[in-house]
Amino acid sequence: MGRQRSEKRTWLAVALALLYPGAGHLYLRKGFRALxxxxxxxxxxxLSVPNSAIPESGEISVEAILAASRALPTAASVAILVLSVLSTIDAYRLARRRNRRAASAVTAEEDDTSERQCPHCGREADSEFDFCQWCGEPLDADGS
Known part of the structure; x- marks a missing residue:
């Protein structure tokens, strides 16, 4: 069976967070944070869209969205932009942290297996046994 990829693509998390805040967090499987x-x-x-920007007919069209964006106060636009940037930075940091942990886990796993070698034949020995499964010689208590 293939191993599931534990590293996440940082650029994809950032792109999704730029698309809509929280989407990058969903990709990183951080559902509560995304919510x-x-x-x-x-x-x-x-809270920031004024009632005058909402069309009276309730129709959603490109013109209605453009009219609402023009009626949006500057402070509201800045607040939404700041939230989007903060969400993107958060998704980037989460992806980097996750990838560092995955890399350190792989390194630790490689270190564990490379330390356990038979001193007689030089092949990797199973850490569950106190003898080399390849040549049958006993392994020292210090793990070599």
Whole structure:
């Protein structure tokens, strides 16, 4: 069976976070954090869009969205932009941290297996046995 990829693509997490805050966190399997970013941006948008920007007919079209964006106060636009940037930075840092942990786990795993070699035949010895499964010679207590 193939091993599942433990590292995540940092650039993809950042791109998704730029697309919509929280989407990069979903990619990183941080559901609660993604929900917080979604909710924060949604609440900021809902509270900052004036009623005059919402079309009376309730119709959603490109023109209605453009009119709403023009009616959006500058402070609200800046707040949404800041939240988007913070979400992107958070997704980047999470992806980097996850990849560092995955790399250190692989390195530690390689170190564990490379330390256990038979002093007689030089082949890798199984750490569960106190003898070399290849040549049958006993292994020292210090693990070599």
């Amino acid at each position: 917080l970013w979604f909710g924060l941006v949604f609440a900021t948008t809902a």
